Amino acid sequence: MADRLIRAIAADAAIKITAVDTKDMAERARQIHKTLPVATAALGRVLSAASMMGNELKGEQGSITVQVKGNGPLGTIVVVADSEGNTRGYVHNPATDLPLREDGKLDVGGAVGRGLLMVIKDLGVGEPVSGAVALVNGEIAEDLTRYFAESEQVPSAVALGVLVDRDQSVRQAGGYIVQVMPQVTEDAVARLEQNIAKAGPVTAMLEEGKSLEDIVRKVLSGFVVEFLEERPVAYRCSCEKKRVVGALVSIGKQEIETLIAEQREIDVTCQFCDRVYQFTPKELEDILELALEK
Ligand code: ZN
Numbered sequence: 001m002a003d004r005l006i007r008a009i010a011a012d013a014a015i016k017i018t019a020v021d022t023k024d025m026a027e028r029a030r031q032i033h034k035t036l037p038v039a040t041a042a043l044g045r046v047l048s049a050a051s052m053m054g055n056e057l058k059g060e061q062g063s064i065t066v067q068v069k070g071n072g073p074l075g076t077i078v079v080v081a082d083s084e085g086n087t088r089g090y091v092h093n094p095a096t097d098l099p100l101r102e103d104g105k106l107d108v109g110g111a112v113g114r115g116l117l118m119v120i121k122d123l124g125v126g127e128p129v130s131g132a133v134a135l136v137n138g139e140i141a142e143d144l145t146r147y148f149a150e151s152e153q154v155p156s157a158v159a160l161g162v163l164v165d166r167d168q169s170v171r172q173a174g175g176y177i178v179q180v181m182p183q184v185t186e187d188a189v190a191r192l193e194q195n196i197a198k199a200g201p202v203t204a205m206l207e208e209g210k211s212l213e214d215i216v217r218k219v220l221s222g223f224v225v226e227f228l229e230e231r232p233v234a235y236r237c238s239c240e241k242k243r244v245v246g247a248l249v250s251i252g253k254q255e256i257e258t259l260i261a262e263q264r265e266i267d268v269t270c271q272f273c274d275r276v277y278q279f280t281p282k283e284l285e286d287i288l289e290l291a292l293e294k
Helices: 023-033 037-056 108-112 141-151 186-199 202-207 212-219 241-249 253-261 281-293
Strands: 004-010 015-021 063-070 077-082 087-091 115-122 129-134 156-164 170-180 225-232 266-269 276-279
Touching (some): 004 037, 004 212, 023 037, 037 077, 037 087, 037 108, 037 156, 037 170, 115 141, 129 141, 141 156, 156 186, 156 202, 170 202, 170 212, 186 212, 202 212, 212 225, 241 266, 241 276, 253 281
Antiparallel strands (some): 004 225, 015 170, 063 077, 077 087, 115 129
């Protein structure tokens, strides 16, 4: 079954929820970047979150970039999502390998470290809007909860999970973001908090075979659930040759001159996917001119 995203509200309380299943997305990212388990989990969590946040944007042209800049061994994680919830992303050190935590879980917080979470929203018109908060623990879900509270003033609960199988492939991945509007009652918030605690980790629910709808009904247990939207989402890169030129220009004038002198073709791989673009010596000369203009 392909990845899906659903949105729902509690019709009798000021609560909204988005949930996403990202197994294929996280697995595709693993294959592209050859991530080891802790990197697979960290990148997968950010992919899930960005997918839900992208889908929230109004307008077809919009995109959202989530950057997790921690001081841990993973380095920076970057994920871009479109306004439907399709994503692409990378992590600086995909081969990061850390021992499991004492509870047997992957040490995502240790691999990410401390630092900043940045969110850049580009609505396709006007200047992009950005917000940043300090990471709480590098586990991503709590970091995003802080982002929503401090940067957007929206009380939220974020659950994200990636379960890596013994063969290192992604066995389960997904998450939800539940948010309350200002007019929500204290009773509703208390019931919601109880529901979330009782529901447990999202990967455990997926592993039990629960659908996204089941998960939403569980989190909104006791409320009148109204489903608003359902759509497929996927890992999707929209790269093209002219965009990777930027990466090539950055290698420097002298390097490019050497390549031209040697009449060599060079391959440049997209940062977000496994597509390789070949540049001929003639194309390199044009790029050199571009580099000289700068
Ligand atoms: Zn690409």
